[in-house]
Amino acid sequence: MNAAPLRVLVVDDEPMARARLRRMLGAEPGVHILGECSDGAAAADALGSLKPDVVFLDIEMPGLDGFAALDGAAACWRPHVVLVTAYACHAVAAFDRGAVDYLLKPYSRERLRVALDRARAERGRDQPMPDAGFAERIPVPVGHRMRMVVVQAIDCLVARSNYVELHLGPERLTLRETMSAMESRLDPKRFVRIHRSRIVRIDAVADIETLESGQYLFRLASGARLGSGPAYRDRVRQVFGLRGLHS
Secondary structure (H helix, E strand, C coil): CCCCCEEEEEECCCHHHHHHHHHHHHCCCCEEEEEEECCHHHHHHHHHHHCCCEEEECCCCCCCCHHHHHHHHCCCCCCEEEEEECCHHHHHHHHHCCCCEEEECCCCHHHHHHHHHHHHHHHHHCCCCCCCCCCCEEEEEECCEEEEEEHHHCCEEEEECCEEEEEECCEEEEECCCHHHHHHHCCCCCEEEEECCEEEEHHHEEEEEECCCCCEEEEECCCCEEECCHHHHHHHHHHHCHHHCCC
């Protein structure tokens, strides 16, 4: 199975610098750009809500600098950090704070690829071991066969009458089971129930929008859209660190 895409956030106060980095990242395989921010305050909010694997972060920005943005989001999420700056003087502070790489502007595509490789390596080292008792594969009847579905390939689960529908990218599989039973089989560190009929894999969420009703609209990396339910609002806010969003 191919490794999951590296989910990245771009933060830089210079529009041309952001555009160049987005173009370069967009040309690299296995990279999913979650979004971009032009200042430290927006970056702190985005880090908590989007939870990227890695942030390409400028240091000197108006208002909150890059280091302050990281500190502001630390309680919600701590991504792997690639510092992107025109000033070499910040290198020591960057590595003291655990940066995986330090790109000095202007950088080449080859140098960017080195940074991506280092970020992937670090992500591989900190993948959590599954908790005992939670399913890693789920048997799903498909015709006369029993297909063993890897739970980490599931984007979301949706209740359909007496069945649960498993979404794996564009593919749909059905299993005769209740949502409560499915929820009990899934690791709560990787899956969260957002509605009585919907469960999402946390890492599959690309962005979250606050609705006028006070609930949330989830957009998954696959393109799927799912709304949350009022009974699960507090849980959603806790898991995704949505304290910075108005509701």
